[in-house]
Amino acid sequence: MTGTADDVEDVESFRLRAREWIRANLSPASPENESGLRAVPAEVELAGVAHDRAVQRKLHEAGLNGLVIPREYGGQGLSPAHQRALNEELSGYEWPSRFQVPTISPCGAVLLEFGSQELKQRHIPAILRGEEIFMQFMSEPSGGSDLAGVLTTAVRDGDEWVLNGSKVWTTGAWWADWAICLARTDWDVPKHQGLTVFALPIHQPGIEVRQIEMLNGARDFCQEYLTDVRVPDSHRIGEVNGGWTVATRLLFHERMMHNSPYVTSPVSGPRATGESALVQVARDAGRLSDPIARNLIGEARMLDLVTDALQRRVAGGVRSGALTADSAAVGRVLLISKSLRATQIRYEIAGDYAAAWGTGDGAAAGIGEGFLMRQGSAIGGGTIEMARNVLAERVLGMPREQTADRGIPFRDVPRGATR
Amino acid sequence: MLLDLIPDQEFFRDTTAKFLEDQVPARLLQQMAGTIPADWEAGYWRRGAELGWTSLLVSEEAGGGSVSGQGLADLCVIAHEFGRHAAPGPLLPANVVAAALSDTGAHRAVLEELLAGTAAAAWTSSAVDIRADGSDLVLNGAARPVEAADQARYLLVTGGTDGALTQVLVPADAPGVTVTPLRTADYSRHYSAVGFSDVRVAAESVVGTPGRAAEQAERQLQLALVIAAAETVGAMQAGFDMTLAWAFDRYSFGRPLASYQALKHRFADMKTWLEASHAITDAAAAAVGKHSERSAELASAAKAYVGQYGPELMQDCVQMHGGIGLTREHDLHLYLRRVTTNAMLYGTPADHRLRIADLVEQRGELS
Numbered sequence: 001m002t003g004t005a006d007d008v009e010d011v012e013s014f015r016l017r018a019r020e021w022i023r024a025n026l027s028p029a030s031p032e033n034e035s036g037l038r039a040v041p042a043e044v045e046l047a048g049v050a051h052d053r054a055v056q057r058k059l060h061e062a063g064l065n066g067l068v069i070p071r072e073y074g075g076q077g078l079s080p081a082h083q084r085a086l087n088e089e090l091s092g093y094e095w096p097s098r099f100q101v102p103t104i105s106p107c108g109a110v111l112l113e114f115g116s117q118e119l120k121q122r123h124i125p126a127i128l129r130g131e132e133i134f135m136q137f138m139s140e141p142s143g144g145s146d147l148a149g150v151l152t153t154a155v156r157d158g159d160e161w162v163l164n165g166s167k168v169w170t171t172g173a174w175w176a177d178w179a180i181c182l183a184r185t186d187w188d189v190p191k192h193q194g195l196t197v198f199a200l201p202i203h204q205p206g207i208e209v210r211q212i213e214m215l216n217g218a219r220d221f222c223q224e225y226l227t228d229v230r231v232p233d234s235h236r237i238g239e240v241n242g243g244w245t246v247a248t249r250l251l252f253h254e255r256m257m258h259n260s261p262y263v264t265s266p267v268s269g270p271r272a273t274g275e276s277a278l279v280q281v282a283r284d285a286g287r288l289s290d291p292i293a294r295n296l297i298g299e300a301r302m303l304d305l306v307t308d309a310l311q312r313r314v315a316g317g318v319r320s321g322a323l324t325a326d327s328a329a330v331g332r333v334l335l336i337s338k339s340l341r342a343t344q345i346r347y348e349i350a351g352d353y354a355a356a357w358g359t360g361d362g363a364a365a366g367i368g369e370g371f372l373m374r375q376g377s378a379i380g381g382g383t384i385e386m387a388r389n390v391l392a393e394r395v396l397g398m399p400r401e402q403t404a405d406r407g408i409p410f411r412d413v414p415r416g417a418t419r
Numbered sequence: 420m421l422l423d424l425i426p427d428q429e430f431f432r433d434t435t436a437k438f439l440e441d442q443v444p445a446r447l448l449q450q451m452a453g454t455i456p457a458d459w460e461a462g463y464w465r466r467g468a469e470l471g472w473t474s475l476l477v478s479e480e481a482g483g484g485s486v487s488g489q490g491l492a493d494l495c496v497i498a499h500e501f502g503r504h505a506a507p508g509p510l511l512p513a514n515v516v517a518a519a520l521s522d523t524g525a526h527r528a529v530l531e532e533l534l535a536g537t538a539a540a541a542w543t544s545s546a547v548d549i550r551a552d553g554s555d556l557v558l559n560g561a562a563r564p565v566e567a568a569d570q571a572r573y574l575l576v577t578g579g580t581d582g583a584l585t586q587v588l589v590p591a592d593a594p595g596v597t598v599t600p601l602r603t604a605d606y607s608r609h610y611s612a613v614g615f616s617d618v619r620v621a622a623e624s625v626v627g628t629p630g631r632a633a634e635q636a637e638r639q640l641q642l643a644l645v646i647a648a649a650e651t652v653g654a655m656q657a658g659f660d661m662t663l664a665w666a667f668d669r670y671s672f673g674r675p676l677a678s679y680q681a682l683k684h685r686f687a688d689m690k691t692w693l694e695a696s697h698a699i700t701d702a703a704a705a706a707v708g709k710h711s712e713r714s715a716e717l718a719s720a721a722k723a724y725v726g727q728y729g730p731e732l733m734q735d736c737v738q739m740h741g742g743i744g745l746t747r748e749h750d751l752h753l754y755l756r757r758v759t760t761n762a763m764l765y766g767t768p769a770d771h772r773l774r775i776a777d778l779v780e781q782r783g784e785l786s
Contacts, residue, residue, distance in 0.1 A: 052569060122766050154541065182695075278779075279779060279780055279783045280783075288780070291773065294772075294773055294776040294777075296772075297775075297780075298719075298771070298773055298774070298779070299723070299772050300775035301716075301720070301775045301776070301779050302719075302723045302724055303724075304718070304784075305699060305720040306695050306698065307695075308697045308702075309695070309698035309699045309701070309702040310694060310695045310698040310699075311699065312698065314694070316423070317423075320422065320423050322423055323421040331690040333687055333688065334691050334694075334695050337688075343605045385684070388683065388684040388688070389680070389683065391687040391690060391691070392677075392683035392684065392686055393683070396663060396677075396686055398666070398667075398677040398678065398679040398683050398686065401680060
């Protein structure tokens, strides 16, 4: 991932260069522009997308994008340490959130690992220039956690593949550009052995995108219906029927989340928006001097600090080899637990402002509606139950759960009714 | 504890681990059951001091020195081993007082005794009344619980008001000092209530500048929080390791406990708390070690998190063991005792959450 020794800028001089550029060229953090599965009008979301494309391009032109990506694909050929420095320097500033998870990682990351030279040279620079936002066509209405059980089918037709099926929980498919799609290419082998991964443009004939309305009114999750979608074989990622190898790496990079060296994400520094937002909630709910509310504010900040510290420990340990790559599951369980607790804390601080609110209630408004979505963090991107399984089985070495689909052709695996 | 130690730290850790395994094996702690002979402990402590247990926060000019250049990180490696072995010995007060004497340049002869392990010192984290009387200072009040006060030859005492704190080093046998041993759940630690009744000390007893000790007292608190957290994490690690092994060895209904998803998920959470506790403690040690502006917040975060999830993890370990976990016949309680005690010292988790909230609010006002 790094360039040759003699052309690598040292981390501290890089940091100073990044700091100077960030201060001169970026605006303060703009949470309203960040992706976040909120209930916002379509034009606000599209403005956020346009903002991210512009900031992504600015970072790219300043040489501050794709730091660990090789230069031949438009990256900077630097190291994870440079990325960490950038993340620290970005604390409190705007950033292109929609180009991180899942665009540059896991999608960009597996393109780099498994994509053909042609695919890499076409898409990685386009991502870094702010032109292509990638999403994952993974989950299906028939099941989310059991990813290798996908039913969407790809049938070979000369130099092309014909895809049929349905995908769901694709964030922002209505404004994103490309997708990485896991499809079944052989029904007569056990489930993991008959899968193949493709890259395809989302907006094309044969793909219908439907926005799903969530409990908080957000409409960013989508379901897609694929009808005779034709994908050239040159857009295949990895081997035919080797899709599970690719998907496993996708999941690995997804578990790394903002901890991945590919991902630009401001660390929650002292002036991070989260903590001041919570103080603001307490103030607007008239409870800033209430020791119960202050105790909760302290707990939320504690959990932020602990989560940051653990992500660093896991990332460092995976890098040095002290921890296996599966240890990312530890970070994920904590991140989810923290997120659940943070949502609970906001709700409790808001008190009866979470039950009913008005237009003059500032930060204390709307928290009751946000609370409805609390479990989202423990479901999306893999449930916390799956993360606990991974942790117990692959980190602690405990016996695997029994399954009824091992070693038999996927065609013969028992299935429930699909929605 | 840090995942990647440098070779010198590894050697240092292994030497202490071997010494503790040899000197205070679980079997011996079980036998002594909280009644460790004072002369035995003094000899043990002196030999531990020869391994470097008391020198890490002391400057080289004052006769100390670190292993890696990061004395507090080195000390956390030792504290972790103390936790892992539920080891006796006044590791925390000895180092906090040694650091205070080294930083202020006060009482060099006492510091030499602490470095050699020939004397123990105790540190009171709460303030008593200190007034000037002529050139003397007079102490009144009480502090509890004070670790190792019954073994200590010297007491580092804080007094005065928040705006004007003074610290003095008081000989434990000074007239008017009373040390009343308290009972504790921890088998290998001693805590006392210390009373000061018109205790008169000379002006030379002051550590630092009279009325200007708030910053050094805060520093001592942060050191104590980090050392205690590192030790707690070591005890959590020991408890978790033995419970994990048990889950593989113990069979019910023809299956190992480790094969039950309900239990696997609890182990997953325990492992997460454990790793998070390692991580925040190391982060706090790094910040406090280099006097970072984030040191107060990170030290309190380490205390608040480890103090909350340490007891939670240990009680879950008891639950995973079933009835045997509630008995003295199993070694698990040695670590439960250490974690239970440490969690409530130097401010409760709730106290430290409130400290963090104050810092968050102050930052909000400033920005």
